[in-house]
Amino acid sequence: MNRSAIDLWVGVFVTMGIAAVFFMALKVGNLSSFNSAPGYLLEARFHNIGGLKARAPIKSSGVRVGRVESIALDTESYEAVVTLRIEEKFSFTRDTIASILTSGLLGEQYIGLDAGGDPTMLKTGERIAKTQDAFVMEKLIGQFMFNKAAEGGGGK
């Protein structure tokens, strides 16, 4: 094996490695959508966020418009403070409603934004006033059973 053949094959090998890194970064991972748009931050407060996690998607009409930046607890009001990072090209009205939804039956939770008709737009750092908490199965079942019991009691 002479020198130039070894150089050629090592060059092919390293090039394949670099191609694999690019494939991983762009096709498998989400580096492209992550760095291109830094976006702006909004804040939303919820009484219960359910299983929402940081980096969960934010969708409007099913289209991804950003990601959850961080989740914290306000120790004064005991509300969950969720910071949303919205991509620069999307802007939302001041009366937008943020709700925590679940994709599919067992899917991950995400934040859905429903824009209203207010002419002024939300700017960075502002808070989404209207929010809807996560759907908690136990509470719903509890409520359902309570209502059933009330119905049964009323019928007698």
Added chain:
Amino acid sequence: MPSQAESGLAWWLRRVGGTVVDAIVRLGYASRFAAAVLTHSGSAFRRFPLTLREIYFAGVLSLVIIIVSGTFVGMVLGLQGYDVLERYGSSEALGVLVSLSLVRELGPVVAALLFASRAGSAITAEIGLMKATEQLSAMEMMAVDPIARVVAPRFWGGVISMPILGLLFSTMGIFGGYLVGVKLIGIDAGAFWGQMQSAVDFQRDILNGVVKSLVFGAAVCLIAVFEGYDAPPTAEGVSGATTRTVVASSLAILGLDFILTVFMFRGLGL
């Protein structure tokens, strides 16, 4: 009668003690050898053609086995994953299952196990035979340090090759999963790639996989060059050293993988 029992016990204790002392002496020798390889690694980069040659032997020649096994592992993951995911009606998550299991665990670990058997054993046999045929002693006679000339380039050649091989294994595995999932079974290609992209994080998953590959590469190459350098200079000694390289590096890979996984993915809520 009691004296016989006592001598039996003493014999047993002596054997245990001897094994432990031998193991510690060998560990100390291996650590000093590792330090020597690292201090002489400057020459592996000053005379880079030597290292390039070892990248060729350790990396390029392992390409075929890595690519073929990667594709097949990915295809099997696709079939088995679909079988389970279909029961829960979430077969679109196949891309997530295939990519995360490959990028985080199977890619680095299986590629390193294959690398240990394909390249590690070859390195041990080569260095062991060089020692048995007194080529290493001849180099010392010519005032050429065998660690700088023979050992360090092989070590660094393997360390450089291993992350590339691990990445290629994962890439081919994901391609194999794509072939089975999308082309054979008929999952929607958009869902396959889209769910994968939203689940795989470049830093947390892919870079951690590369770090794992690097650590495994360093461990395998260190064991391989040490076993070769330490092999008894006989045919039997070299064959025993080759076996020990494969066994020890496989165990080291699996043990290190557990430790690295604990540090990398602990407390992430996964």
